[in-house]
Structures are given as structure tokens and as C-alpha cells.
Amino acid sequence: MTNSSAPCASPVINKRRTGPVTDDGPMLLLVPADVLRPRRPDEHFAAEADAARAAGIDVAVVDHDALARGEDAGRAVARVPAGTDAVYRGWMLNSARYAAMAGALAARGVSLRTSPRQYRQAHELPGWYDAVSDHTPESVWTDGDSRPAFTRACVQLQDGPAVLRDWTKSMKHHWQEAAYVPELADSDAAWQVAARLRELRGDDFTGGFVIRRFEAFTGAEVRTWWTGGDCRLITAHPDTAEVPPPADLDVTAVGAAISALGLPFVTADLTRHEDGRWRLVEIGDGQVSDRPRTTPAHDLIRALFG
Incomplete structure (x- = not known):
């Protein structure tokens, strides 16, 4: 099995520590x-x-x-x-x-x-979106799951294709029926996708609908791991664990925005836009982000406690 993890290739963004952590880290x-x-x-x-x-x-x-x-x-x-x-x-x-x-x-x-406030900020898209909006697809969201609120949110993005999720999770493995909206201006078709997303999420549905402008990406996602604002590890994404991170990944630009969040332990999933730019897909709390099977456990422990 190939080891698809590596220390962050770009310089450490920020040496600041956040939260109740000693110099040696929590034990x-x-x-x-x-x-x-x-x-x-x-x-x-x-x-x-x-x-x-x-x-x-x-x-x-x-x-x-x-x-x-x-x-x-x-x-x-x-x-x-x-x-x-x-x-x-x-x-x-x-x-x-x-x-x-x-x-x-x-x-x-x-x-x-990670305090409860910090967990929620990292775990739910409305908590992190504003800080990284220059690096991620344009997004709007609702508070709740009503159709009128969903329709008003769609109007904010006007028209074109979009991707749906709730505040914490998408249903990307049900892409055609519960994630991808070919045309926001077709309100009935857009609501059909949203309703299916809501049905599949069930009791786990969180916050409201998030509508994200569709961007064309190429290649597999890359998962980056950040502690105290520093990028400590780059790995494959768990969904494509056998695809190693590309050597030319540069987290410097997005790193400044992630560091500004001031969160103790997060992941940031990145992917390449068809125009060559690296774009942020989402941020997650690192405590509940899955480790790809191709990354040895000791790599993550070293990044977290080192």
C-alpha cells in the first residue's frame, strides 16, 4: 500500500496556538x-x-x-x-x-x-465560509428546510448550475438525485433535488440547505490537516485514498485564511479547478475528519501532538 501523506510542503503559516494546549500539547x-x-x-x-x-x-x-x-x-x-x-x-x-x-x-x-464553539465553527459551513470565501465556491444558505427559504436562497445566486448540501454534509454519492442542480432558475427541479437531500439526510439534517455555485474541478481532492493555524500534514482524500497528493500543491494562499479562523484542529479539502487554481471544497473539524487508509496512523498523531 502506498503512503499518500506528506508534511506540508509550504512554509508554516502561523506559530500561534489556540485553546487549552501546553507547549507539549495535550497528552x-x-x-x-x-x-x-x-x-x-x-x-x-x-x-x-x-x-x-x-x-x-x-x-x-x-x-x-x-x-x-x-x-x-x-x-x-x-x-x-x-x-x-x-x-x-x-x-x-x-x-x-x-x-x-x-x-x-x-x-x-x-x-x-477544541471548545464547543470552535467545533461548531469548523463543523458547520456558515461558521467558516466568510473567512475563506475568496478560495471556495460562492455559497448561500437557509436556516431551516422550508421551500420558501430555499427558493429565496436560490434567487441570490440567480441562475446556472449549483451543488446542494446541508450545513455539515453533502450527499455527493447521490450526485444526480440529491446534490447537483443543473439550473437554479428551474425552481421546481431545484426543489426536487433539495427535497431528496433532505429525505436522505433524515434526522442527521443540520441547520438548513447550502447552495453552492458549481465549479468545474479536475482530479482527486486532497486533505490538508491544520493545528493551531499551521499546515502539518497533506494526505489523500479518504474517498480516493490511492491517489497521492500532487507535488505542486501550494497551500500558502488558502493557508492565511484558514489560520485567520483561529481554530485548533481542522481539515481543509482542496481540489484543482479546471483553470489550474487550487480551490477549497470544505473545512471540517479535524477531530471527526477521516484519515485515509493510505496514511499511517503515526503520521497523523505526530502532526496532531508534535
């Missing part, structure tokens, strides 16, 4: 527990847990399923030792569930590197 990694063996890490994150321990970083497990269901957050984090700083690496949580986890951990004297 606790939190991962979801295995459903059948609740004292052990979930298999998907076991390699990262092993890499953390090998680097001298303690690991603790949380009950992700209980958190996601909105159950007692205190019980969900009961296996976390008290009184230290931590980073979560696990399955996605909505912003309210993440805040509940952070509150339960705080009651144990545990401070997450």
Missing part, C-alpha cells in the same frame, strides 16, 4: 469505544490509539453511541481519567452532542483542545 487522546468490547478502542480508531500510546500519549475511550443518542454524557465519558487536556478523534457528533460531551468532560476536570 490524552479520546477515541470511541468498541461496541462489543467497551474497554477497547473502536477498530476504526485502534491504529491511532496504538500510535498515540507508542508516542507516550495516554488514550481513553468514550461511548460515542450514547453521546450520539443524547443519553447521559457523564456516563458516556466515565472511563476518561480526570484532570487533563484532551483531543477527540472519533465519529462525527452534531454540535449539541459535542457540547454535551465537552460539558461532561469539564465536570471531570478534562478540557478539550
Whole structure:
């Protein structure tokens, strides 16, 4: 298997640290527990847990399923030792569930590197869009899922093709039926795509509809990993894990905008426009961004805690 990760080739953008992090970094990694063996890490994150321990970083497990269901957050984090700083690496949580986890951990004297406010800013498009708008497709969004609000948002972009998502996620694997709108001016057809997106997202639908002007991209996406405003690692995107990042990727321009967000740990997915420019597809909270299988776990742990 090819290793498709590399340190960021461009200069470090910003040495500033954000949040409750010491010079040595937090020394606790939190991962979801295995459903059948609740004292052990979930298999998907076991390699990262092993890499953390090998680097001298303690690991603790949380009950992700209980958190996601909105159950007692205190019980969900009961296996976390008290009184230290931590980073979560696990399955996605909505912003309210993440805040509940952070509150339960705080009651144990545990401070997450990424606060609930910072998590929401990175996790939901309205939180990061303005800071990086020069580097990403023009976007508008609704608050809620009503058709009138959707129609008003579409009018803001006027006409032409667009891509739909909600505040946190697209349904790009259902491209024709729930993501791509060939013509915004055809309001009935556009709403049909939006309604299908809403149906497929179900209870996970977050915030409202996001309408993004379609841009023609070429090649696979690249995932970049940023801690404290510094680009620390460049990897393949998990959807195209066998495609290594191109050698000519330069994150300098977008890096200044990402650094200005002041967020502790984020990912930024980039891809090449057909005119040759590198464009930002989306930003995500790094705690819940998937690591491509071609990137060794120790590379990510080193980038996160190094």
C-alpha cells in the first residue's frame, strides 16, 4: 500500500496556538469505544490509539453511541481519567452532542483542545465560509428546510448550475438525485433535488440547505490537516485514498485564511479547478475528519501532538 501523506510542503503559516494546549500539547487522546468490547478502542480508531500510546500519549475511550443518542454524557465519558487536556478523534457528533460531551468532560476536570464553539465553527459551513470565501465556491444558505427559504436562497445566486448540501454534509454519492442542480432558475427541479437531500439526510439534517455555485474541478481532492493555524500534514482524500497528493500543491494562499479562523484542529479539502487554481471544497473539524487508509496512523498523531 502506498503512503499518500506528506508534511506540508509550504512554509508554516502561523506559530500561534489556540485553546487549552501546553507547549507539549495535550497528552490524552479520546477515541470511541468498541461496541462489543467497551474497554477497547473502536477498530476504526485502534491504529491511532496504538500510535498515540507508542508516542507516550495516554488514550481513553468514550461511548460515542450514547453521546450520539443524547443519553447521559457523564456516563458516556466515565472511563476518561480526570484532570487533563484532551483531543477527540472519533465519529462525527452534531454540535449539541459535542457540547454535551465537552460539558461532561469539564465536570471531570478534562478540557478539550477544541471548545464547543470552535467545533461548531469548523463543523458547520456558515461558521467558516466568510473567512475563506475568496478560495471556495460562492455559497448561500437557509436556516431551516422550508421551500420558501430555499427558493429565496436560490434567487441570490440567480441562475446556472449549483451543488446542494446541508450545513455539515453533502450527499455527493447521490450526485444526480440529491446534490447537483443543473439550473437554479428551474425552481421546481431545484426543489426536487433539495427535497431528496433532505429525505436522505433524515434526522442527521443540520441547520438548513447550502447552495453552492458549481465549479468545474479536475482530479482527486486532497486533505490538508491544520493545528493551531499551521499546515502539518497533506494526505489523500479518504474517498480516493490511492491517489497521492500532487507535488505542486501550494497551500500558502488558502493557508492565511484558514489560520485567520483561529481554530485548533481542522481539515481543509482542496481540489484543482479546471483553470489550474487550487480551490477549497470544505473545512471540517479535524477531530471527526477521516484519515485515509493510505496514511499511517503515526503520521497523523505526530502532526496532531508534535
